[in-house]
Amino acid sequence: xxxxxxxxxxxxxxxxxxxxxxxxxxxxxxxxxxxxxxxxxxxxxxxxxxxxxxxxxxxxxxxxxxxxxxxxxxxxxxxxxxxxxxxxxxxxxxxxxxxxxxxxxxxxxxxxxxxxxxxxxxxxxxxxxxxxxxxxxxxxxxxxxxxxxxxxxxxxxxxxxxxxxxxxxxxx
Numbered sequence: 001x002x003x004x005x006x007x008x009x010x011x012x013x014x015x016x017x018x019x020x021x022x023x024x025x026x027x028x029x030x031x032x033x034x035x036x037x038x039x040x041x042x043x044x045x046x047x048x049x050x051x052x053x054x055x056x057x058x059x060x061x062x063x064x065x066x067x068x069x070x071x072x073x074x075x076x077x078x079x080x081x082x083x084x085x086x087x088x089x090x091x092x093x094x095x096x097x098x099x100x101x102x103x104x105x106x107x108x109x110x111x112x113x114x115x116x117x118x119x120x121x122x123x124x125x126x127x128x129x130x131x132x133x134x135x136x137x138x139x140x141x142x143x144x145x146x147x148x149x150x151x152x153x154x155x156x157x158x159x160x161x162x163x164x165x166x167x168x169x170x171x172x
Contacts, residue, residue, distance in 0.1 A: 040069035136161035
């Protein structure tokens with residue numbers, strides 16, 4: 001998990017992202033005005049609602065909001081424990097480099113736009129980018145598979161994957 005700044009209507013907001021380290025499946029994204037514990041909790045809650053299982057660990061860069069939110073969302077007295085890994089240095093094992101790389105990919109796209117129009121359209125745009133990233137974009141590190149395919153969510157989409165994904169979604 002990590003956060004980065006995005007330009008929304010001329011102001012810098014925070015984009016929080018959570019992804020699976022093994023499959024590179026981008027699970028959750030949320031744009032907020034600040035970096036509070038409540039903001040981090042909202043991302044954790046969104047991810048927990050989407051994941052079919054409790055994560056083994058959450059890796060982050062040491063921001064205090066993460067630690068406080070982690071304790072509130074993942075602490076358990078009994079049952080399966082989720083571990084918190086603070087990765088402050090680039091040299092440490094368990095670093096969050098993969099989500100940092102995701103931010104570079106996002107900035108390549110959003111920088112050319114100069115700014116996202118407003119809070120609502122910014123979140124819609126990020127959600128669309130997350131879908132494209134997960135279901136249409138093959139990764140070299142995944143042997144040419146998409147993160148969805150690596151996570152076992154192969155929709156058998158051929159040709160123009162983005163158009164096919166939209167077509168399938170519109171039939172529901």
